[in-house]
Amino acid sequence: MANLAAEENAKLPRQFVNFAYYKLDPAYLLLDDETRKAGVAELTEVLKSWQSKILLYPYTTFGVRAETDFLLWRISYHLDDFEKMATEMRRTHLGKYLQTPYSFLAMTKTSIYVDDHVHEGQESVRNQIVIGGGKYLFVYPFVKTRPWYVLDKEERQRIMRQHIKFGHEFPSVKLNTTYSFGLDDQDFVVAFETDYPADFLDLVQGLRETESSLFTQRDTPIITCTQQEIGEMLAHISGI
Structure with a gap:
């Protein structure tokens, strides 16, 4: 049963995975309150629209990491989705003030190493991310x-x-x-x-x-x- 599950997992389409970190330019903080609030609302709308198109998970690093403020963990079957999303973000007012100190690109893949501690019926779906x-x-x-x-x-x-x-x-x-x-x-x-x-x-x-x-x-x-x-x-x- 375990081997059969592994074979079925290997047939699943693989995903592109991107960990994109962003840092806000301090110049944005010098803008007036209303402008900043409008910028937040605009970019929030863009990002939430992408949550219906790809797997998108937001995480804050603010106050913990010096060179980044937040992470967007992005998962899609199409690599060009990341460029399209980045383009829409850049077109927003707040997006123009964002820098990207890190961006790690990867794909899913079934591991070649045998995990003796995975019980029958609990095999990981390695070709797809399960949050x-x-x-x-x-x-x-x-x-x-x-x-x-x-x-x-x-x-x-x-x-x-x-x-x-x-x-x-x-x-x-x-x-x-x-x-x-x-x-x-x-x-x-x-x-x-x-x-x-x-x-x-x-x-x-x-x-x-x-x-x-x-x-x-x-x-x-x-x-x-x-x-x-x-x-x-x-x-x-x-x-x-």
């Missing part, structure tokens, strides 16, 4: 060393079994792994959802002690994000 709905999201680009890719497949599976087993000790943390090979600078983009930041901290600290961490080349920046409604998020960064 867990956790309040907090932790996102980072991930690059493996080149020696990792020349290890025998069996050896990589052995190392990943330890990695996966430890991850299952934290059921409150949901992992979303997406793949960037050839699409962006990193190998993967990983996004962890949870309601308990302390669990994620303990998870990452423990993973540092696994053998797989020896093959990590880069896993920064790690950005802490908090789920927030679009209008509220834009109002906060605009000072209204």
Whole structure:
């Protein structure tokens, strides 16, 4: 049954996944209150219209991360949707004051590694993102060393079994792994959802002690994000 489910998952269409981070130009805060309120309302309308076209999840980083104010986690079957959406955002008054310090592009894909701890009937739909709905999201680009890719497949599976087993000790943390090979600078983009930041901290600290961490080349920046409604998020960064 598990193999059949995996085969069915592999047939599902794959998705493009983008983590777009935005920073508001401080010049916007010097505008009068009414202008800023109108700008928030205009951009909110644009973003909410896109929620009916693609999977779009807003998160604030305001007050936590210096170089970003918010994240738009965007998922679509069509890569050009991201350009169309960015164009509409740029045409708004507030959108003209937004910079993009980070934008990570990836796709969904079924993992080659066997997860012994996934029970029958609970297999992940790897070719499609299934949002867990956790309040907090932790996102980072991930690059493996080149020696990792020349290890025998069996050896990589052995190392990943330890990695996966430890991850299952934290059921409150949901992992979303997406793949960037050839699409962006990193190998993967990983996004962890949870309601308990302390669990994620303990998870990452423990993973540092696994053998797989020896093959990590880069896993920064790690950005802490908090789920927030679009209008509220834009109002906060605009000072209204």
